[in-house]
Amino acid sequence: MKKGSLPTLSEVARKAGVGNTTVSRVINGGERVSPETLARVQKVIAALGYRPNQAARVLKGHRTRTIGMIVPSLADPFFSSCAEAVQAVARANDSLLIVTATQNDPHKDLENMKMLVSHRVDGLLIAPANSKSDAIRDLAARISIPVVTLDRPILNSTIPAVLTDNYQGARCATEHLIEHGCKRIVCLTGESTLFTIQERMRGYRAAVEEAGLTCTINTSVKDYKSAEYAIESLLASAHQPDALLTLKNSTTIFAFEVLQKLNIPVPQQLALIGFDDFELATTLRPAVSVIQQPVEDIGRVAAELLFERFEDGARAGTKSRSGKRPVTLENCLVRRSSCGCPAHS
Amino acid sequence: MKKGSLPTLSEVARKAGVGNTTVSRVINGGERVSPETLARVQKVIAALGYRPNQAARVLKGHRTRTIGMIVPSLADPFFSSCAEAVQAVARANDSLLIVTATQNDPHKDLENMKMLVSHRVDGLLIAPANSKSDAIRDLAARISIPVVTLDRPILNSTIPAVLTDNYQGARCATEHLIEHGCKRIVCLTGESTLFTIQERMRGYRAAVEEAGLTCTINTSVKDYKSAEYAIESLLASAHQPDALLTLKNSTTIFAFEVLQKLNIPVPQQLALIGFDDFELATTLRPAVSVIQQPVEDIGRVAAELLFERFEDGARAGTKSRSGKRPVTLENCLVRRSSCGCPAHS
DNA sequence: CTGTTAGCGCATTCAC
DNA sequence: GTGAATGCGCTAACAG
Numbered sequence: 001m002k003k004g005s006l007p008t009l010s011e012v013a014r015k016a017g018v019g020n021t022t023v024s025r026v027i028n029g030g031e032r033v034s035p036e037t038l039a040r041v042q043k044v045i046a047a048l049g050y051r052p053n054q055a056a057r058v059l060k061g062h063r064t065r066t067i068g069m070i071v072p073s074l075a076d077p078f079f080s081s082c083a084e085a086v087q088a089v090a091r092a093n094d095s096l097l098i099v100t101a102t103q104n105d106p107h108k109d110l111e112n113m114k115m116l117v118s119h120r121v122d123g124l125l126i127a128p129a130n131s132k133s134d135a136i137r138d139l140a141a142r143i144s145i146p147v148v149t150l151d152r153p154i155l156n157s158t159i160p161a162v163l164t165d166n167y168q169g170a171r172c173a174t175e176h177l178i179e180h181g182c183k184r185i186v187c188l189t190g191e192s193t194l195f196t197i198q199e200r201m202r203g204y205r206a207a208v209e210e211a212g213l214t215c216t217i218n219t220s221v222k223d224y225k226s227a228e229y230a231i232e233s234l235l236a237s238a239h240q241p242d243a244l245l246t247l248k249n250s251t252t253i254f255a256f257e258v259l260q261k262l263n264i265p266v267p268q269q270l271a272l273i274g275f276d277d278f279e280l281a282t283t284l285r286p287a288v289s290v291i292q293q294p295v296e297d298i299g300r301v302a303a304e305l306l307f308e309r310f311e312d313g314a315r316a317g318t319k320s321r322s323g324k325r326p327v328t329l330e331n332c333l334v335r336r337s338s339c340g341c342p343a344h345s
Numbered sequence: 346m347k348k349g350s351l352p353t354l355s356e357v358a359r360k361a362g363v364g365n366t367t368v369s370r371v372i373n374g375g376e377r378v379s380p381e382t383l384a385r386v387q388k389v390i391a392a393l394g395y396r397p398n399q400a401a402r403v404l405k406g407h408r409t410r411t412i413g414m415i416v417p418s419l420a421d422p423f424f425s426s427c428a429e430a431v432q433a434v435a436r437a438n439d440s441l442l443i444v445t446a447t448q449n450d451p452h453k454d455l456e457n458m459k460m461l462v463s464h465r466v467d468g469l470l471i472a473p474a475n476s477k478s479d480a481i482r483d484l485a486a487r488i489s490i491p492v493v494t495l496d497r498p499i500l501n502s503t504i505p506a507v508l509t510d511n512y513q514g515a516r517c518a519t520e521h522l523i524e525h526g527c528k529r530i531v532c533l534t535g536e537s538t539l540f541t542i543q544e545r546m547r548g549y550r551a552a553v554e555e556a557g558l559t560c561t562i563n564t565s566v567k568d569y570k571s572a573e574y575a576i577e578s579l580l581a582s583a584h585q586p587d588a589l590l591t592l593k594n595s596t597t598i599f600a601f602e603v604l605q606k607l608n609i610p611v612p613q614q615l616a617l618i619g620f621d622d623f624e625l626a627t628t629l630r631p632a633v634s635v636i637q638q639p640v641e642d643i644g645r646v647a648a649e650l651l652f653e654r655f656e657d658g659a660r661a662g663t664k665s666r667s668g669k670r671p672v673t674l675e676n677c678l679v680r681r682s683s684c685g686c687p688a689h690s
Numbered sequence: 691c692t693g694t695t696a697g698c699g700c701a702t703t704c705a706c
Numbered sequence: 707g708t709g710a711a712t713g714c715g716c717t718a719a720c721a722g
Contacts, residue, residue, distance in 0.1 A: 006462070006489060008715055019693040024717060032691060049487040051463045055409070056715035058400035059698045066443070066464070074432060080425035087419060087446050096464060098411070098443050101432050117351070118396045119411070119441060142394040144351060257628055280625040283602055353699055364709040369701060379707060401699035404714045 007048040016044040027052050058120055065095040067306060068116035069125040072104045078249070078276065078295055079127065082150065085299030086125060093307050095122065104194075106130040110139060117143045123306040127151045131195035146309035150302040152195045153326055161326035162302040166196050166275075169291040169331035170203030173245055173273045176289075176333055178211050180340040182243035182271055185213065186234055188227070190251035192219040200247045200275055216241070227254035231262070243271040249278055256288060256338075267340040277334060287336035287343065294329050301327060352393040361389040372397050403465055410440040412651060413461035414470040417449045423594070423621065423640055424472065427495065430644030431470060438652050440467065449539075451475040455484060462488045468651040472496045476540035491654035495647040497540045498671055506671035507647040511541050511620075514636040514676035515548030518590055518618045521634075521678055523556050525685040527588035527616055530558065531579055533572070535596035537564040545592045545620055561586070572599035576607070588616040594623055601633060601683075612685040622679060631682035639674050646672060 013023045018037060025033050026041045033041075044050075058064050067090055071079040083099055090097045098121060102108035106129040113136070116124060123146040128136055137157040140147045153161035177185050187204045189197055201217060208215045218234075221227045234241050246252040252274030256266075264270050266286050274281075277292040305327070335341040358368045363382060370378050371386045378386075389395075403409050412435055416424040428444055435442045443466060447453035451474045458481070461469060468491040473481055482502040485492045498506035522530050532549045534542055546562060553560045563579075566572045579586050591597040597619030601611075609615050611631050619626075622637040650672070680686040 006465075009717095010715075020716075021694085021718085022692060025692090028717085034691060037691085049484075051459060051488075053404075053715055054464045055400040055403035056698085057717075059398075059404055059700090059715080060717050061698065062717080064400070064464075074419070074429040075422075075426045077420075077422060077425070080422070080428075081420045083425075083444070084419040084446060087444065091445070096443050096445065096460065098441050099428070099432065100436070100441065101429060114396060115441065119399045119409075120351075139394075143396075253625070253628065260628070260630070278625075280598070280623075280629070283598065283605070283629065284625070285605070285630065354701095355699075358709095365700075366702080366709055367707085370708090373701085377707060382707080398699055401714090402701075404699080404716090405701050406714065407701085 006053070007050045009050075009052065012041065012044050012048060012050050015048070016041045063122045063310070064120045065093075066098055066119070066121045067095055067123045067125065067303070068112075068119075068121040069097060069099045070109060070112045070116070071099065071101060071127045072129060073101050074099060077278070078151075078293075081295040082127075082299035082302075085296040086303040089300055089303035089307065095307075102129055104129040106133055106135075109133070110135055113139055113143070117145070121145065122310060123147065125150055125302055125306060126154075128154055131155050146306055148302050148306045148309075150298050155195075160305055162298055162305065162329070163326050164293045164298065164329045164331050166199035166331075167203040167206075169293075169333075170200035170245065170247065170275060171207045172203075172331075172333050173275065173291050174204050174207035175211075176335075176339060177243045177245065177271055177273060178207065178213070180243075180267070180271060182340075183213060184216070184239060184241045185243040185245055186216045186218060186241040187245045187247065188221050188230065188251050188255055189217060189219045190221050190246070190248045197247050204245055204247075214239070221246075221251050221254060224254050224257060227251070228258045228261070231255065231258045235262075235264075241270065243267075244273075246272070246274045249274070249276045252276070252288065252290070253278070256284065266338050271340050272338040273333075281334075282336060286338045289336045289339035289341065290334050291331050292334045293331050297329055301329065351398070352395045354395075354397070357386065357389050357393060357395050360393070361386045408467045408655070409465045410438075411443055411464070411466045412440055412468045412470065412648070413457075413464075413466040414442060414444045415454060415457045415461070416444065416446060416472045417474060418446050419444060422623070423496075423638075426640040427472075427644035427647075430641040431648040434645055434648035434652065440652075447474055449474040451478055451480075454478070455480055458484055458488070462490070466490065467655060468492065470495055470647055470651060471499075473499055476500050491651055493647050493651045493654075495643050500540075505650055507643055507650065507674065508671050509638045509643065509674045509676050511544035511676075512548040512551075514638075514678075515545035515590065515592065515620060516552045517548075517676075517678050518620065518636050519549050519552035520556075521680075521684060522588045522590065522616055522618060523552065523558070525588075525612070525616060527685075528558060529561070529584060529586045530588040530590055531561045531563060531586040533566050533575065533589060533591045533596050533600055534562060534564045535566050535591070535593045542592050549590055549592075559584070566591075566596050566599060569599050569602060572596070573603045573606070576600065576603045580607075580609075586615065588612075589618075591617070591619045594619070594621045597621070597633065597635070598623070601629065611683050616685050617683040618678075626679075627681060632688065634681045634684035634686065635679050636676050637679045638676050642674055646674065 009023050013020045030038050074080050087097045100112040126149050131152050137154050149161040205215050218230050246255050274290045277290045281288040337343045354368050358365045375383050419425050432442045445457040471494050476497050482499050492504050494506045550560050563575050591600050619635045622635045626633040682688045
């Protein structure tokens with residue numbers, strides 16, 4: 001073995017005094033090889049520190065045993081938890097996970113897809129920045145490898161999606177607030193262009209209108225300052241709210257901080273429910289009630305769906321028909337104190 | 346193009362009526378190709394949706410333009426933030442990032458290394474579960490690709506490491522507590538086998554002993570219950586502590602929750618500083634003072650070091666001599682309220 | 691049970 | 707400027 005480069009199969013074969021095929025058989029399970037040869041070859045492999053070169057296998061038309069995952073950000077606990085689950089499934093299927101981040105830039109979605117295709121990943125998991133992107137749909141249709149979206153779908157496409165029931169979740173949260181007697185529930189969205197947020201808005205609106213209440217949606221919260229401004233304005237208005245529904249994590253936290261700063265009694269003066277759970281929600285005072293998404297499940301199910309398709313593809317040839325409708329996972333309302341429920345434990 | 350399989354370079358060549366070489370030139374920058382041919386080939390490439398097959402390039406002895414990263418868990422904000430930074434550097438170097446998780450199982454460290462080598466990653470970033478592992482050191486020495494460790498080193502090896510100054514950080518936190526007049530500072534470690542934790546213990550011990558105070562280390566905290574037991578015992582003892590130093594994130598949070606539950610005035614009765622910052626540290630009441638690690642920097646610097654080595658390798662042939670000593674990043678004390686400092690802003 | 695052979699898709703000589 | 711030929715490391719027929 002030349003220094004600086006890894007040993008190859010033929011080197012192993014030579015040193016072991018056998019043919020290439022035999023070595024190949026050994027590294028692929030050792031079937032049809034006599035015990036002595038097997039042992040000898042394995043010894044040489046160990047001695048040389050030989051590792052089969054995946055690239056060569058791939059070239060022979062085999063799977064790369066890698067999958068790609070495209071998410072907005074790995075630093076986001078939601079997606080990093082998804083990624084962890086995906087990684088676990090990949091590992092269970094003897095595959096590796098390649099992750100890329102887009103910062104919600106739709107352009108990078110495409111760029112990353114192309115790059116991953118170039119590396120011949122066996123399949124792709126995407127949380128697309130733009131659910132209305134025809135470009136992604138079209139590209140996905142061409143690359144001839146399975147694609148599954150998670151958290152957000154690609155609309156007008158047949159790409160399988162694993163989502164949570166954002167509509168129902170927000171609706172349920174709103175109804176819960178109404179049960180607590182809240183009459184003027186304001187919805188703080190944070191950036192409102194994402195599919196998930198829009199679904200949640202729909203859910204909020206449905207619940208509010210059904211109860212004959214007024215729908216008030218504020219999309220201006222981007223950081224602490226904008227939250228402060230928004231909430232102060234709300235409190236100063238004639239139509240003072242008695243509850244807040246925040247549609248994403250950061251919005252929930254900004255709102256909480258503002259309420260804490262202003263010394264607003266929560267939930268007495270203003271109840272609060274946030275969409276999406278976060279680590280210290282139970283530690284804050286009051287503990288924050290939230291709609292909790294099954295984060296690990298999203299990743300796990302999406303990855304499982306992807307690996308299923310590999311099997312299907314191997315068997316059936318073309319596309320599997322396994323459900324064109326998205327898989328929708330249930331969210332659940334976690335009642336802590338900020339909504340008005342009694343504190344427990 | 347046969348359905349179910351991606352188009353190849355020769356298919357492009359055929360449809361464009363040119364030779365393979367020409368297509369190859371086009372996809373590699375388009376040098377030495379006449380404008381017309383260039384345009385024609387590019388059109389065919391677009392029409393076919395052709396993407397060069399990385400595997401084939403690799404087989405020709407080129408880099409895979411992938412790097413591997415082995416971390417305990419992606420769900421841990423610390424490592425996912427590192428991973429995000431690494432990913433960004435990889436991307437800037439036109440490379441992809443493959444991540445694997447070990448759950449701190451030393452055996453999986455090795456397993457993952459082998460798998461990644463098989464995929465011919467250009468380099469490896471590892472946060473090893475066991476800093477004393479000779480197996481990792483030996484394997485790293487054989488695989489002939491650059492390896493850099495982060496957060497934790499491999500002791501007794503020349504593998505470059507990017508660490509933070511755990512010793513100094515804990516020492517600094519302890520000294521700060523002492524400046525606040527604390528006399529009986531108890532250190533809660535949480536699992537104490539990790540290299541980082543042991544360094545922090547050293548720092549705590551050094552500061553405490555230097556001040557002529559008693560060193561009390563409790564390694565029993567694993568969850569809320571054990572934290573409750575530990576803290577209640579401490580408070581019931583004759584030698585009642587007046588400050589807590591918690592050496593890892595989860596320990597800090599368990600401790601905080603217990604103190605909150607027991608209604609212990611913080612910092613009046615018991616001051617608290619935690620090692621490692623966390624998202625809601627400023628939102629809690631009191632806001633938790635912490636030693637903050639430059640998380641993104643760890644990932645960024647480690648990745649940059651890795652890519653530097655590729656250049657070096659290409660130039661120098663053998664190993665680069667760029668610093669055998671670990672790169673140590675500074676931590677910083679973030680003074681919030683729980684240590685006794687006045688609340689600000 | 692084992693070896694020989696022929697490509698997989700591409701980059702790279704070297705001629706034209 | 708361009709193309710034909712060669713081989714990277716490996717697997718999959720086929721022989722033996």
